[in-house]
Amino acid sequence: MMSGRDRISQLPTEILDNILGFLPIVEAARTAVLSTIWRDCWSNLTQLNFDDQFFAYVRKKYPDSYNRTSTCMYVINKVLRQHHGPIRKFVLDFKGDVSIIGDGPNSRKFDFDQWFLFITQKGVEEMSIAFPNPDTDEIICEEYKYFRLPNCIFSCLTLKRLDLSAVLVAPTINVPCIFPNVTSLSFVGVVFDRINLDCVVDVPMLETISFSQCEDVEYFNIKAPRLGSLTLKDYEIEEDIEVYCSITPVNMNLSFIHTLCLNFSFQHFASKLTRWGPELNVECLELAYVQFCDDDDFSSFIHSLQICPKLRKLDIIMTVLIGAEISKYTLLEGFKSAAKRLKMLHTLKLRSFTGSESELLFIKMLLACFHALEKVVIIRDKVKFDSNNEFKVMQKLFNFPRASRNAKIIYI
Template identity: 65%
Template sequence: MQHNGPIRKFVFDFKFERDISISNAPNSRKFDFDQWFLFITRKGVEEMNITFPTTTIATYEINKYFRLPNCIFSCLTLKRLHLSGVLVAPTINASCIFPNVTELSFDEVVFGTIKLDCVIDVPMLETLSFSYCENASYFNIKAPRLDRLTLNDYEIEDDIEVYRVLPVNLDLWQRELNMECLELSSVKFHDDYEFSSFIHSLRICPKLRKLDIMSLWFDARISDSILWDGLQSVAKVHKMFNTFKLRLFNGWRSELQFIKMLLAHFSALEKVVIIRRADLDSHDQFEVMQKLLHFPRASKKAKIIYI
């Protein structure tokens, strides 16, 4: 590779290279790839987009994935990084990775264990997103500046400990996270324990301003009292929470109860945006609207936008 001068942005996209066999790629060319990335990280790169075929993701065999080289984890100029179809398992002996990265996105990435006993600092990280990743809880990091987290495969599992309720370990041993925006998809609660874990996630984010959920489902076993008490406890520490958005709204009783209790508890809430499913009939929509309009509100500024 020959290039004179700095490289600010680098896109490496092998996503549609279907002729690459699963058995030997991309690691058959790992040495070449590593040399390219080493060269790029020495050229002042600020943004990188690295994409490998995700057809191998279904196997979940770590040795099938391209392992991200250490030069990317330690690059001092890198600010924005999008990764897809790779293995993230840094082996560098350092307490800090991605030292100046502010935006970090993982799409169908597999995480390996980080071979360090301590939590690794990602000091400048502000925006973090995960989409359909495997073993994301191995990504054991501290991100003191994080203010936006997007999880596109969020579902609380039965075996997750209460202090590790997010599918990524964001230094939950500290009392608070600085997150202002949380985006979740396919949020499903099967029992009271799972909902309590979700409540804990919210409670440790007292600066949260916006909660955006793609779809929301409650099992009938979760009682109204658990919903009421949980959200009431969160409202005591959330004085900046002003926007809630629920997409793919079905009009179910549990969804309405959740919205009702948000409106009743959160005094700073100004906007509740509800985006209905396209197949809701007009009669159901009218009934839902009547219920929403009659919900009591802790904030006089609270507006309901039903789309």
């Protein structure tokens, strides 16, 4: 190799752009001083990431700035003005003065709207937009208002993936469909505006959707004919069944979803699953917070399995707690009744395994009842697992009687 030869700069532009995409945006900007090649790459960067690192860097570099939020806004404006070419991915995790989101004298909503309009005209395919959440972040602003998502995002033709956090979703465009080519939607702490439930809007290409700690989801009244995956997580709801109805769109047809993830205390929600039909077409089911404090909890769990007769994969985050009042006979009969319906279940994954007696009893019952099981993957919780008893736990696991001779246990 010739001394001093710069092989990296000779790489194709697409590869250089991919390399810069892995760097924090501050580091990517610094490469512009290397040569005209790198300067062109920086000004044509297809991934712009204004995240925690970016805001922390600006605050550290300009500690004496009168308004560090305005300084961050100025830098983002300058980057966008100097940018040429397409932008495939855009990330904004806003960390600044929330008063600029409202309607007060310090409002800078116009800047945000202009950014998003600019981005949606640059061929963007992935967007991640996050603002401070008043329920989880320390916000000192009595009149805090959620940022209202502009209509240019709802109508963007190139957008395929959208992740939103702590914004207000309230489409006001008069069109038959929104997010025309989006295949993946994720909502965290999002508030949906109260609109006419008789007005159903089509999201034609949507395949995956996720809701976490959102409000008034029932008003997100959409039709998604290609939807295959639904995730509901991190909800903290009491036994009020009516409240559970509001965590999913009221008219969205979910009878054809093949992947369902319920990452919250789902027992009281289980009875509402049948509103999508007496039987679901779910093939992959993920459950968390599996706790059987009484017979009703256990019945809800069994019900969740029984309405998924096509289930092939069951993924459980192990938080199993079996109350002393639930007999082994009740557990065994419940699993037997579920096994009669789930004749296609071949893969079982158990995560965050701690080796507790409740978990071991749970696994023993599953192995004894499901005849189609081929693979059981047990992933231990490295923090909570008691390594002193690991040999005894493994000995019990591998010696449990199995209804299927083909059932193999993989312990990780």
